[in-house]
Amino acid sequence: MKHLRLALFDLGDTLVHIPSSRMEWVARAIFCLRNPLIGSRIDSKEMLSNLQVAIQAEWKTRIGENINWVRTEGDEQNYWLEFYTQILKRLGFHTIPQRLLEYLAAMQANPESFVCFPEVHATLQALRAAGIELGIISNAFPSALKILMHHNLLHYFKYTLLSYEPPHGTDGIYAKPNPSIYQHAIDCSKVIAEEILFVDDRPLFVDGAELVGIRSILIDRTNQHPDWNKEKISDLREIVPIFKNLPPSREIVYADEAQCCILWPSCRLNPPQFALNTTVV
Numbered sequence: 001m002k003h004l005r006l007a008l009f010d011l012g013d014t015l016v017h018i019p020s021s022r023m024e025w026v027a028r029a030i031f032c033l034r035n036p037l038i039g040s041r042i043d044s045k046e047m048l049s050n051l052q053v054a055i056q057a058e059w060k061t062r063i064g065e066n067i068n069w070v071r072t073e074g075d076e077q078n079y080w081l082e083f084y085t086q087i088l089k090r091l092g093f094h095t096i097p098q099r100l101l102e103y104l105a106a107m108q109a110n111p112e113s114f115v116c117f118p119e120v121h122a123t124l125q126a127l128r129a130a131g132i133e134l135g136i137i138s139n140a141f142p143s144a145l146k147i148l149m150h151h152n153l154l155h156y157f158k159y160t161l162l163s164y165e166p167p168h169g170t171d172g173i174y175a176k177p178n179p180s181i182y183q184h185a186i187d188c189s190k191v192i193a194e195e196i197l198f199v200d201d202r203p204l205f206v207d208g209a210e211l212v213g214i215r216s217i218l219i220d221r222t223n224q225h226p227d228w229n230k231e232k233i234s235d236l237r238e239i240v241p242i243f244k245n246l247p248p249s250r251e252i253v254y255a256d257e258a259q260c261c262i263l264w265p266s267c268r269l270n271p272p273q274f275a276l277n278t279t280v281v
Helices: 020-034 044-061 073-090 098-109 120-129 143-150 179-189 203-210 236-243
Strands: 006-009 133-138 159-162 196-200 215-219 262-264 267-269
Touching (some): 006 179, 073 098, 133 179, 143 159, 179 196, 179 203, 203 215
Antiparallel strands (some): 159 267
16 A cells, blocks of 8 residues: 555645534624614524525535636635525525625635634644644635644645646636546646645535545544545545655755746645745735
8 A cells, every 4th residue: 555645735624614613603694684673682603503504505505506606806705706696596585685695705715714624733733743744725716725824734734736826728617526636636736646645625525535546534523424435534544644654854845935836727836935925915
């Protein structure tokens, strides 16, 4: 069995998430606006549950959607405005409150809306110390880089493959679960599929990586997929022992700042000493 050399991660709901405390506040605001008399008497947990059900149902309708058109911050805002318009309709709004809609769209693009899961930094540090190369594969919009930098995550990753930055000449969908984005990670890293581990919170995206031969694991922190019959974890630290057979002397060699380059727009080479000083414009 080949040694694993590269660990690839999804971003949203794998490394970072919008905490339930913020989403509870959002849910209460939504339900109080919809019906001030009833909304003020509904339990916050029930409101949050209803919001989460609506969000999950909307995501299911978007499986396989083409998001290649989302390239700019303006595109991202338009995507989330339309997304939350559908959420509010699912929650019973006939007239959409514009200010609430704009708040929800802005929340999704604001790095301060997110927090890292508690074990993320420790896990990434342990993998780096073991000599494992790290990368991101995310169906992401322009705010993703800001989120990575705001939470001091970008410096861990040698590769960031983000769907809003497809490689030159891409024809067709460049987003999970399409095999092209996973194959691009193989091409960028020069690591064969059998030496790569991928972690994602969505079963469909795990299956997509397996199609190109990448070993893939579902992270399911709250047991939303009890019937999943493949590899599954509930905490990122559970992947660290998988790499224990790697020779400990192996080190990652990063380019210095002068050599830092973008192999393709969507295949960033991120030297730690350079990435922390990067700004997004």
